[in-house]
Amino acid sequence: MDSCRLCKEEGGALIWSGEDCRIVQVNDPGLPGFCRVIWHQHIAEMSALNHAQRHLLMRIVVDVEEVIASAMKPVKINLASLGNQVPHLHWHIIPRYEDDPYFPDSVWSEKRRDTNEVVALKRQAMAELLPVLIREKADSWTGKDSK
Numbered sequence: 001m002d003s004c005r006l007c008k009e010e011g012g013a014l015i016w017s018g019e020d021c022r023i024v025q026v027n028d029p030g031l032p033g034f035c036r037v038i039w040h041q042h043i044a045e046m047s048a049l050n051h052a053q054r055h056l057l058m059r060i061v062v063d064v065e066e067v068i069a070s071a072m073k074p075v076k077i078n079l080a081s082l083g084n085q086v087p088h089l090h091w092h093i094i095p096r097y098e099d100d101p102y103f104p105d106s107v108w109s110e111k112r113r114d115t116n117e118v119v120a121l122k123r124q125a126m127a128e129l130l131p132v133l134i135r136e137k138a139d140s141w142t143g144k145d146s147k
């Protein structure tokens with residue numbers, strides 16, 4: 001698809017890429033740790049995937065959620081698949097904090113505040129560990145020995 005951003009671009013800083021999908025980290029200083037799992041092929045809906053593909057995609061999404069939860073200790077993680085603007089299958093995995101710019105609204109809502117600068121820097125430092133921690137999990141998705 002010529003007009004599709006996720007067909008043309010990675011969609012963030014690449015963390016991992018497998019046969020079917022990739023994981024990227026979104027560079028948004030207000031939302032450290034924000035990751036996306038993006039299906040490679042231009043498909044709009046989960047129901048267009050076969051059962052094995054659905055299972056793999058959800059497994060990766062939940063594993064990324066688990067890594068983010070344990071590394072970033074957010075108060076909540078938001079999982080979202082919208083695709084209204086970019087109808088190319090992707091999941092957002094967003095750690096949320098009570099003092100993040102949009103809490104308790106969705107991250108696509110109007111900004112309410114700036115996070116304290118020191119707190120934001122600490123979270124940014126934790127977010128920088130995510131690529132290594134996520135790649136560690138990736139061995140179990142590709143069938144390679146996870147040791």
Ligand SMILES: [Zn+2]
Nearest residue numbers: 004007042088
């Ligand atoms: Zn696309």
